[in-house]
Amino acid sequence: MSTPVATPAAASHGRLERLPVSMFSIVMGLAGTTIALEKAEHLWHWSVAPSLGLLVLTALVFVLISLAYLGKWVLHRPQVLAEFNHPIRLSFFPAMSIGMLLLAIAALGHAPAVSQVLWAVGATVQLLFTLVILSAWMHHEKFQVQHSNPAWFIPIVGNILVPIAGVPLGYQEISWFYFSVGLMMWTPLLAVLFNRFFFHPMLPAKLLPTLFILIAPPAVGFISWVKLHNGVVDDVARILYYFALFITLLLLSQVKHFWRLSFALPWWAYSFPMAAMTIATSVMLDTVGGGFFALLFPLLLTVLLLLVALISWRTLLAMKRGQICVPE
Template identity: 30%
Template sequence: MTSDRAPLSTPSALSALPAIPASFFGIAVGVLAMGNAWRVATPLWHLPPDIAPAVTWSGIAVWLAVLALYVGKWLRHGAEARAEMNHPVQSSFAALGPVASMLAAMALLPYSRPVALAVFAVAVSAQLVLGLWLYGRMWQGGRQPEMVTPAIYMPAVAQNFVAGTAAATFGWPQLGMLFFGAGLFSWLAIESLILGRAALQPPMPEAQRPVLGIQLAPAVVGGVTYLSLNGGAPDLFAQVLLGYGVFQALLLLRLLPWIARQPFAPSYWAFSFGVGALPTLAMRLLAAGATGPVEWLAPASFVAANFIVGLLVLKTLALMLQGRLLPAATPSR
């Protein structure tokens, strides 16, 4: 028997997916960074061996989920995706996709080198193309001063530093040195722009202030890259990078009441990469034989990082349960 009713029009599964912002890759980056910290801490302090894999696989699961949603955004909400990529601030967060993918590749390496290598190859190619496109656009000028935020570190600094660490992890330190150089000198050039905007322009709007958490990342992420390339020696430059990272962490603590005027939102995950990398750098220095302040800094920063990232997870889950984490899906027309 056939029905004489017209079939109901229902949106496809893809069209019902929310058009997530690229900044959601920061959640995967933060969890994967903590997985890396736990992998360093476990042999250093003889911690339970099951925690590091649990955190790592949680990060991989988040990475896959965000990646699927972001691909769905381009397939079903192309206009929104293109508008985001043309925005002078929001577009920088797209660099977190390759960053998260390179972190995932390193996390997968102990389990399957071919799979990890495939993820790395795609991610490192994407980071180079995306970094040159986004950073090159900045060189063309026209950016308003209020649009200069620490987000501009990500295309040229974060991507290159993580690519350097990943290349060394896969056994190609000479390639890693090239990426490290690109990230290092880009960082030094860009930081003066960010400080100039902060000193000479009106205060950042409250909604933008959590992005300042990115300011912690360059020194400590770069320090982890440097240790991956120099054989792990706790030399002067490695400890100098740690010192600047600690100073940035203290500066963010001093600014936290001003930053926290913005209610919790996923943008607070901007803190997580640096928060995870700081104890990783300190612990690697300690494991390599460094003495002095690093002996108490490593455990203190590791405890603080677990608390901060744990709090971010709980607050993010609370938003999810309240239905306020993801933007509402807009069916394609």
């Protein structure tokens, strides 16, 4: 009997079946970088606006990934449901709503009406994901301690993001609601994860980049707290910022563990947290000032831009070689 020959159409069909929901983390990284560039343009009074071009590119990437995943839902629904019932991949579904919220923040100064729609839809979907995922965590028969990982913060970080665009759009109390949920849920989850790190086997190598997600809640929490307090950097804001800075230093001191990892899609977990730390530092520079932040912000921005450029290039190269959307 002859062996069937895989056609390009069949290969494409197979890749769609294996398209991971974590692809939406690409949008998070690109959108975070866009906002960081916007901050640089504002602080340094650039005459050009590269962030606008990156915003358009990010929106296009979001649309393409959304359409692809919609195609997976239509043609391969059991595979989508299997991801949603997976103890690790479940946490990546809110990356969809976080992508919309980040696009809303980035578009705020260019298209307020579009920003408002993205914010409203993103916040609504984020709340639904949070309720569903927390319910799954509470009523389960499959979660074990080895399933806990920093990606569990993703459903929470999305809530903390809401005030960044919500306050300028005039939704103060709604923003406080989301911020409260995110902040109060972040603290016990942080304790759960440190328990796993200290007393159980380390994360699999492929998931090590997700350690950078630990930076995001305090960094984003700082930005939202300042928004909720009309731009004032108070004691609580400083605690959030400097804890985020400490986690950043802690992870950068372990760079040897990340440097030797083979490229995989989880590398995008480096991007958004570093963007959040860069943006938080720009807020400190703009409000507090001083030589320390004047040096730290361009350093972080340079690292972020090089990092995103490297990960983007490696992702495109992996796609060309057919190494994305393959069996694990």
